[in-house]
Amino acid sequence: MNKEIVCIVCPRGCNLIIDEKMEVTGNACPRGKAYAISELTHPVRMITSSVRVTNRLETLASVKTSDSIPKDKIMEVMDIINSLSVEAPTHINQIVKKNVLGLGVDILITKKID
């Protein structure tokens, strides 16, 4: 049976169709094909959130995962992110947590705070 999914790689949102032989159609770019195969074999997502900044009043620093993580680990990673905090100043791509849950992915700061 063919599977139909919406590509989330870019705002275009192509309708991807994947047949039994894992042939992908409907994609407008090669990234769509890669996404379709990944989605059916081991679905992954980027996660963005924020962590506390301890030495600033009412300030959060936004964070992201350095790469996509398995979809079924999202909530576990969120628990870790919620336990983290940093001190300002911060810079973009500063590592707040290395190799979270042993997934080979770091938690990085995405906001510059002076």
Next chain:
Amino acid sequence: MKIVDLVIIGGGSAGMAAAIQAKKEGVDNLLILEKNDTLGGILNQCIHNGFGLTEFKEELTGPEYLQRFVDQVHELDIPYKLSSAVINITRDKVVSYSNPVDGSVSVQAKAIVLATGCYERNAGAIQLPGDRCSGIITAGTAQKYLNIHGYLVGKRVVILGSGDIGLIMARRLTLEGAKVVCVAEIMPYSNGLNRNIAQCLNDYNIPLYLSTSVSRVIGKGRLQKVILSNVDDNFKFIPGTEMEIPCDTLILSVGLVPYVSLLENIGVPMSSTKGALVNEHMETMIPGIFTCGNCLHVHDVVDFVTDEGRLAGHGAALYLQNLLLGVREINVYPNSGVSYVVPQKVNLDNQEDVTFKFRVQKPVKDVFVLFESNNVIISKVFKSALIPSEMIMIKLNRDKLANVTGDITVHLEGR
């Protein structure tokens, strides 16, 4: 009064891009006025990723995207004032603003770029029926509470409206521990990008109810429940379809409106986008006053806001050098299937290519987009699928525009 060649009102994505472009084209005496205490505008609270694919060919979060432009503003030594709210502008381009340091100040500008963004429609704007209780909040405000200040606005949430901010908030609230019960959308289709429905709703098993809206909010003090009802083709509630949903928070993602009161006050002609009427340089009908970004028409992708900001900055630079002299101005009208087109005026003496931006009225498949002038087809482009939530851009190069003899209409035609 201090004279400033170019005042840019708003230091978000559009304003920074306009300033950077103008500065690069030789406008040295310029000033950005930003109402908040930081540059970057709404992107400061958009901590999710997906920005920059067109601009930088990589996927960035909002704060990362804006920082690249803040860095350029600093590198180019572009002056800006924060916490500076513009109170008034005049047709003669006197800009009055106030901030905690300078007090109330007026400067004489030679050109102005208005890049003030948009605001959210709220409970009053959609005449939300029922009690006036707490726990009803717009999606952007909820996003600011959560992403800037770290407060979760509720534990059990219903979202009304399936625009992108509503969808993105559904995911954010879920990740931060709230239960998002459902998203209701009055239209028979979602107004959000397909990928946001996939990655924000489907990923977290959040149901999306189409042709459905809130027929009553119920709560004494705090919201206790909402009643959802299906609507018919005329958006009237259908009796007997009521669904009672206990919740403590209702998030409204029911549309954005360009913020243009500064322009309205001086009688600048407006268009159907609820932003100003502009020509291909993003110049309003008052020469020397330019506008761009979400205060011109609401965009869905920030990369295109940046691009439009550059266009306005370029226009302002030309204006200041007295290079905007053309007189052969024609109108551009939307026609069947097209809800609006920007720009609405084109100066045929302009020696540049023009990119037209427009939206369709409803989802359509397999259509041609036609640009016509005096029954002559100037451009015919095939599109396999168009949806209202996606802004479409079609560029006409100057050779094609050279054949134009009168007003242009943009319309759709079936295959």
